[in-house]
Amino acid sequence: xxxxxxxxxxxxxxxxxxxxxxxxxxxxxxxxxxxxxxxxxxxxxxxxxxxxxxxxxxxxxxxxxxxxxxxxxxxxxxxxxxxxxxxxxxxxxxxxxxxxxxxxxxxxxxxxxxxxxxxxxxxxxxxxxxxxxxxxxxxxxxxxxxxxxxxxxxxxxxxxxxxxxxxxxxxx
Amino acid sequence: xxxxxxxxxxxxxxxxxxxxxxxxxxxxxxxxxxxxxxxxxxxxxxxxxxxxxxxxxxxxxxxxxxxxxxxxxxxxxxxxxxxxxxxxxxxxxxxxxxxxxxxxxxxxxxxxxxxxxxxxxxxxxxxxxxxxxxxxxxxxxxxxxxxxxxxxxxxxxxxxxxxxxxxxxxxxxxxxxxxxxxxxxxxxxxxxxxxxxxxxxxxxxxxxxxxxxxxxxxxxxxxxxxxxxxxxxxxxxxxxxxxxxxxxxxxxxxxxxxxxxxxxxxxxxxxxxxxxxxxxxxxxxxxxxxxxxxxxxxxxxxxxxxxxxxxxxxxxxxxxxxxxxxxxxxxxxxxxxxxxxxxxxxxxxxxxxxxxxxxxxxxxxxxxxxxxxxxxxxxxxxxxxxxxxxxxxxxxxxxxxxxxxxxxxxxxxxxxxxxxxxxxxxxxxxxxxxxxxxxxxxxxxxxxxxxxxxxxxxxxxxxxxxxxxxxxxxxxxxxxxxxxxxxxxxxxxxxxxxxx
Numbered sequence: 001x002x003x004x005x006x007x008x009x010x011x012x013x014x015x016x017x018x019x020x021x022x023x024x025x026x027x028x029x030x031x032x033x034x035x036x037x038x039x040x041x042x043x044x045x046x047x048x049x050x051x052x053x054x055x056x057x058x059x060x061x062x063x064x065x066x067x068x069x070x071x072x073x074x075x076x077x078x079x080x081x082x083x084x085x086x087x088x089x090x091x092x093x094x095x096x097x098x099x100x101x102x103x104x105x106x107x108x109x110x111x112x113x114x115x116x117x118x119x120x121x122x123x124x125x126x127x128x129x130x131x132x133x134x135x136x137x138x139x140x141x142x143x144x145x146x147x148x149x150x151x152x153x154x155x156x157x158x159x160x161x162x163x164x165x166x167x168x169x170x171x172x
Numbered sequence: 173x174x175x176x177x178x179x180x181x182x183x184x185x186x187x188x189x190x191x192x193x194x195x196x197x198x199x200x201x202x203x204x205x206x207x208x209x210x211x212x213x214x215x216x217x218x219x220x221x222x223x224x225x226x227x228x229x230x231x232x233x234x235x236x237x238x239x240x241x242x243x244x245x246x247x248x249x250x251x252x253x254x255x256x257x258x259x260x261x262x263x264x265x266x267x268x269x270x271x272x273x274x275x276x277x278x279x280x281x282x283x284x285x286x287x288x289x290x291x292x293x294x295x296x297x298x299x300x301x302x303x304x305x306x307x308x309x310x311x312x313x314x315x316x317x318x319x320x321x322x323x324x325x326x327x328x329x330x331x332x333x334x335x336x337x338x339x340x341x342x343x344x345x346x347x348x349x350x351x352x353x354x355x356x357x358x359x360x361x362x363x364x365x366x367x368x369x370x371x372x373x374x375x376x377x378x379x380x381x382x383x384x385x386x387x388x389x390x391x392x393x394x395x396x397x398x399x400x401x402x403x404x405x406x407x408x409x410x411x412x413x414x415x416x417x418x419x420x421x422x423x424x425x426x427x428x429x430x431x432x433x434x435x436x437x438x439x440x441x442x443x444x445x446x447x448x449x450x451x452x453x454x455x456x457x458x459x460x461x462x463x464x465x466x467x468x469x470x471x472x473x474x475x476x477x478x479x480x481x482x483x484x485x486x487x488x489x490x491x492x493x494x495x496x497x498x499x500x501x502x503x504x505x506x507x508x509x510x511x512x513x514x515x516x517x518x519x520x521x522x523x524x525x526x527x528x529x530x531x532x533x534x535x536x537x538x539x540x541x542x543x544x545x546x547x548x549x550x551x552x553x554x555x556x557x558x559x560x561x562x563x564x565x566x567x568x569x570x571x572x573x574x575x576x577x578x579x580x581x582x583x584x585x586x587x588x589x590x591x592x593x594x595x596x597x598x599x600x601x602x603x604x605x606x607x608x609x610x611x612x613x614x615x616x617x618x619x620x621x622x623x624x625x626x627x628x629x630x631x632x633x634x635x636x637x638x639x640x641x642x643x644x645x646x647x648x649x650x651x652x653x654x655x656x657x658x659x660x661x662x663x664x665x666x667x668x669x670x671x672x
């Protein structure tokens with residue numbers, strides 16, 4: 001059996017950051033295609049851990065991290081360009097985004113998620129995998145090696161907590 | 173996340189209360205929380221706040237930001253992985269071959285791992301092809317041999333055809349070749365490992381048609397298994413027998429095809445013999461004798477060019493491998509352009525390989541009998557080096573150019589004879605099947621060095637005779653012992669160890 005996904009995900013988190021940063025630094029290519037980044041990360045991981053990475057849950061777990069980062073970069077870049085600043089342009093193939101995409105402030109969600117991670121890392125991961133990785137409850141359960149029922153429970157709390165942070169702001 | 177950063181107990185309690193409150197009717201939740209929290213206002217406030225947020229959170233982030241399937245497709249990841257097809261749970265990609273994509277899957281009904289090959293769509297659509305595919309899968313499934321990955325079933329899911337077969341862990345010979353050619357016993361045993369199942373299948377009238385290093389796996393236990401037996405027609409070539417399509421363009425690699433396969437003739441087992449010859453050639457030399465450049469020139473070479481003899485192309489390190497001559501003859505016979513000139517049956521090929529193995533059988537029956545020989549080699553080397561001491565002493569006692577010449581001759585002879593003996597000793601311990609070749613290579617040098625050494629001892633003794641009679645006698649004695657040792661004792665220990 002492959003190694004639990006989550007261990008591997010943690011292990012490659014730094015690699016993904018490095019990859020994305022490399023794109024940012026590469027001045028001649030100020031724009032990065034999201035799929036390109038995910039694909040490159042995927043290929044690298046495939047090469048290292050051929051056995052462990054070649055399944056859907058693994059892939060989406062990697063993708064979740066990169067997509068979160070990419071969406072945040074994109075949102076920041078939009079804000080920056082409004083103020084005249086130049087930032088890395090993340091181009092997202094619209095097909096990658098859900099057609100009836102949710103109207104969520106990605107930057108605020110990202111910040112709230114980071115706070116939630118301090119409170120409950122697992123809940124934050126579940127949100128990351130579901131929202132940014134498009135994983136189903138079952139897939140999240142496989143990724144984190146917990147039961148689907150547990151995923152659902154955590155998901156309910158995390159959602160309530162995040163929504164409150166986004167709406168009302170501030171600690172309760 | 174690791175269990176190291178566990179949430180606080182307060183957060184755990186908030187979660188617990190939140191879930192229990194949700195089980196209550198909405199109207200009674202606030203009272204329930206106040207009651208259960210027992211007056212801890214911070215917790216009560218947090219849970220109530222979460223509950224109120226929960227009521228508005230129905231659609232919040234329920235729709236994922238990304239489309240997972242689109243993402244996987246865009247990144248080149250396979251959407252079937254992780255999915256379930258009938259009673260197969262697809263675990264991961266195993267590889268992508270001419271036949272299509274191969275997955276590792278769990279057969280949940282029988283609780284075993286299988287290799288699930290997705291057959292290309294054009295086979296499922298055309299009824300004639302499909303019927304043929306079914307016949308071939310049936311024939312392949314009837315074949316069971318420990319050296320062949322068994323075909324289990326032909327399955328259909330959503331109009332797509334899949335072939336379920338035995339999953340063989342291990343690495344292909346292609347991967348192994350990536351680390352360099354094989355030699356010695358490993359090479360021969362691998363060839364035999366392929367020939368045996370081939371002979372069994374041929375005896376039943378089945379032809380592989382696509383034997384190549386990619387289709388042969390060595391399991392972690394060291395056994396050889398041939399994959400995709402009889403399934404070659406499922407490849408993306410129109411018909412595997414036809415390397416060239418009507419437009420004259422080539423599909424797939426012809427690198428392991430027989431001449432008759434290229435000419436699209438009817439194939440029999442002898443086509444496999446040709447492919448076998450190429451595979452063994454490549455295993456031994458690291459190169460396919462016919463490839464180079466584009467597929468068209470490969471085809472031309474297969475049809476026209478006689479490859480260099482196997483024995484002339486093997487790396488220097490395995491040039492002295494015993495049995496190489498016999499293996500060269502086997503490969504040459506398999507690579508005959510005229511299939512009538514190849515073996516008349518694969519059993520015949522097997523027998524020829526067995527004979528090659530006979531020629532390469534290590535000359536060492538068992539360890540204990542080589543003990544005395546090893547002892548002799550070690551002791552002789554040691555004695556030679558030690559005898560250099562009296563030679564050096566003699567030079568100081570009776571100096572002069574002659575003494576220097578004697579010392580130098582003795583030194584060189586002792587080094588040559590001693591080192592070569594240690595080399596043989598090491599060979600016997602580490603590479604027993606190469607012993608005879610190494611012995612033949614070194615025999616003359618050892619003999620000459622022995623004689624020179626004995627002569628040097630004797631000459632030194634004569635120069636010492638007038639002044640140091642005792643030392644002279646010792647050196648003469650040593651010279652006699654050296655001669656006796658290599659002329660009488662060594663042959664005896666060698667015979668005891670290696671027969672003859």
